[in-house]
Amino acid sequence: MGYYADFGFSEFVLCLGYKSETVVDFFRKQNGELTQLPTKPELSNIHEFKGLINRNNCVVKLVDTGLEAMTGARLRKIQQLIGDETFMLSYGDGLSDVDLGKLVKHHQDNKKFLTVTGVRPPSRFGELQVDDTNNVTGFNEKPQASGGRISGGFFVCEPNVFDYLEPREDLVFEKEPIQKIVHESQMTMYPHDEFWQCMDTYRDWELLNQMFKSGKAPWVRS
Secondary structure: OHHHHHOOOOEEEEEEOOOHHHHHHHHHOOOEEEEEEOOEOOEOOEEEEEEEEOOEEEEEEEEEOOOOOOHHHHHHHOHHHHOOOOEEEEOOOEEEOOOHHHHHHHHHHHOOOEEEEEEOOEOOOOEEEEOOOOOEEEEEOOOEOOOOOEEEEEEEEOHHHHHHOOOOOOOOOOOHHHHHHHHOOOEEEEEEOOOEEEOOOHHHHHHHHHHHHOOOOOOOOO
16 A cells, blocks of 8 residues: 555555454554444445555555455445546555556556556576577576566556446456456556566565565665
8 A cells, every 4th residue: 555655546445354353453553543434235344544654644444345255246345435436456465666657547548447467477487598509698587577467466447347246255356357348348458567576475475575674675665
């Protein structure tokens, strides 16, 4: 959220599930005001935090969307909090130096329902460059992959995406909903060739913490 806040985004909705109370407790200890909001259909536990994130005034809604709900179900449940506005969507498990301002402009220029940031994942192995006689002409230790792109998890969405979300707890946003949006040619990609790193494993966690402690974390802007 701090990265988004540094780009001027100040309103957030967190779709919580497992250990949701731990997240609420975190905000309870921050410099700001935490209140419980009235319940809404399918949303019985909503807190709102008003305070500073990276020195920016922000409002964060902490929404318990259910322990078993999949990504599509969680997104559908918070439609009533988002309304008819363009919004950004992220899983929160990947760090990047993507320019969010340029991402939004790309989305606006292409006029699609959904924009995804396409990244080249870092390779886990060293990459060799060789000539026709197999002489090694270059070696890069764990470079960004030079092949195809994957979803970097930074989306921009029009409220039209809610039309693709069926009322099912097992609905995975990345499956039927996105597949239908793609089929209708309503999805575009914003290419990002600089830093991106997921945090799916303990190895990833160690790597990102080492980068942060070294003072060379590309995602830190302030």
